[in-house]
Amino acid sequence: MKVLIVEDTQALATSVVRFLATKNIQADISPDGIDGLYKAATKYYDAIILDINLPEKDGITLCRELREKEKDVPVIMLTSRSSKEDMIAGLEAGADDYLIKPFDYDILVARLDALTRRNLKNKSTTTLTIADYTIDLVKREVYNSKESFHLSNLEFDLLKYFAQNKNKVVTRQELYEKVWWEFEGDFMFSKTVDVYIGYIRKKLGRDIVETKKWYGYIAQ
Numbered sequence: 001m002k003v004l005i006v007e008d009t010q011a012l013a014t015s016v017v018r019f020l021a022t023k024n025i026q027a028d029i030s031p032d033g034i035d036g037l038y039k040a041a042t043k044y045y046d047a048i049i050l051d052i053n054l055p056e057k058d059g060i061t062l063c064r065e066l067r068e069k070e071k072d073v074p075v076i077m078l079t080s081r082s083s084k085e086d087m088i089a090g091l092e093a094g095a096d097d098y099l100i101k102p103f104d105y106d107i108l109v110a111r112l113d114a115l116t117r118r119n120l121k122n123k124s125t126t127t128l129t130i131a132d133y134t135i136d137l138v139k140r141e142v143y144n145s146k147e148s149f150h151l152s153n154l155e156f157d158l159l160k161y162f163a164q165n166k167n168k169v170v171t172r173q174e175l176y177e178k179v180w181w182e183f184e185g186d187f188m189f190s191k192t193v194d195v196y197i198g199y200i201r202k203k204l205g206r207d208i209v210e211t212k213k214w215y216g217y218i219a220q
Contacts, residue, residue, distance in 0.1 A: 033057025
């Protein structure tokens with residue numbers, strides 16, 4: 001299991017990482033909400049441990065933005081706030097569970113295990129297909145009958161989005177909103193999408209995604 005800890009108290013975050021390592025759980029640390037959102041968008045995690053009181057972007061806003069971008073990764077909120085209103089706000093933002101500081105590390109691990117098991121069970125579809133390729137959503141692997149292919153996290157998410165929207169023209173703006181998240185710049189003139197589609201075509205073949213001039217892209 002690999003988790004992301006978004007916590008600005010370094011001593012607490014480091015202590016949790018060390019304990020999780022004894023349970024064979026890998027962990028990355030983000031010290032603020034903006035860095036946490038970036039890591040959640042560009043890397044794969046089985047769960048996120050998220051503090052509410054964060055610099056740059058608070059945990060409730062971060063969690064809400066994760067859900068708006070259709071990220072279904074389990075989220076456990078950590079907070080020193082114990083009022084009913086704060087708990088409700090976190091859960092309504094999309095958190096799956098809540099722990100009040102100080103908390104027992106063994107209980108944290110037990111809840112991580114429960115949430116990740118439930119998340120896997122609830123995924124009715126664990127694979128997608130596009131052209132002659134299979135996309136394994138759990139293992140984050142792409143393969144065909146002959147071999148497997150290594151894709152970066154962003155390439156994988158882009159290919160997954162095309163597979164989820166086969167036979168539909170997907171606009172550049174839609175890709176920036178659903179895959180790139182907080183893109184800064186004019187999407188009409190940016191070549192970032194073209195560059196990454198070029199990477200995918202180089203690995204999987206030029207016919208994997210077709211460009212519809214002036215409209216966007218389509219996969220079949």
